Amino acid sequence: MSSACDSCASREGCTSQSTCEKRNGIEKLPCNDASQIKCVIGVASGKGGVGKSFVTSTLAHKLAAKGLKVGILDADVTGPSIPRAFGLKGMLEVTESERILPATTEGGIKAVSLNLLLEDENSPVIWRGPVLSGLVRQFWSDVEWGMLDVLLIDMPPGTGDIPLTLFQSLPLNGLVLVSTPQELVSMIVAKAGNMASMMNVNILGLVENMAYVKCPHCDEQISLFGSDEVLLKETADAGIKLLDKLPLDPAVTALVDSGNTEKVDTSDILNNTVEAIEALL
Numbered sequence: 001m002s003s004a005c006d007s008c009a010s011r012e013g014c015t016s017q018s019t020c021e022k023r024n025g026i027e028k029l030p031c032n033d034a035s036q037i038k039c040v041i042g043v044a045s046g047k048g049g050v051g052k053s054f055v056t057s058t059l060a061h062k063l064a065a066k067g068l069k070v071g072i073l074d075a076d077v078t079g080p081s082i083p084r085a086f087g088l089k090g091m092l093e094v095t096e097s098e099r100i101l102p103a104t105t106e107g108g109i110k111a112v113s114l115n116l117l118l119e120d121e122n123s124p125v126i127w128r129g130p131v132l133s134g135l136v137r138q139f140w141s142d143v144e145w146g147m148l149d150v151l152l153i154d155m156p157p158g159t160g161d162i163p164l165t166l167f168q169s170l171p172l173n174g175l176v177l178v179s180t181p182q183e184l185v186s187m188i189v190a191k192a193g194n195m196a197s198m199m200n201v202n203i204l205g206l207v208e209n210m211a212y213v214k215c216p217h218c219d220e221q222i223s224l225f226g227s228d229e230v231l232l233k234e235t236a237d238a239g240i241k242l243l244d245k246l247p248l249d250p251a252v253t254a255l256v257d258s259g260n261t262e263k264v265d266t267s268d269i270l271n272n273t274v275e276a277i278e279a280l281l
Contacts, residue, residue: 044177
């Protein structure tokens, strides 16, 4: 930390005291010597059920198809779905030096998830926030990621303990927000964006998921949740730009649900999001 932070941490009127890492005893965690990661991108949402894990998995697939070395840290520890999306099963291995080896998909994407540390993937995770936060920190510091161009972090929804831990502890290069077009969700997206801004995290923009469905007969776009006008206004007011709009496609959903994310045709989706990430490399 800079000397400015050292001096302001004890200053009564400092407006940064609530988020100052030095004052709160939180430092960015260093990467271990078995990992070299160029870019760390968080994928977040204000609430659950908006397709954040779907965006994370298909984004990883699209980046890997471009020749980049990609990893996924599944930080949504109470609802981990990344292993299912890629058909990953079995327990993760641990080295003699007690480092975790990530699982690898058929397309070469590396992934770490709590579901790959449980004997039964259907077992509920009934742990308190500090324990969950500690596990997520271990997924960063104790995993042999090797050389990665991009590490995507599938963050838990909301603005609670784990997102706060990730914002404060990990060197995030950028954040992608995910939302559906409902008016209620738009307010929650703005809250998540404001939290990221308070933590000095660079927000790359918004992916609007389930924006529409295409009529199978005439290709007309049908807005399931009505107009996205309120969502776009709320995000624009918060300084967040729209990156991409994704349709709700039952065929794509079926592929992801069956563990075949790497068979999804991503040629026409997430192009702006990928471009924003590549600009950081």
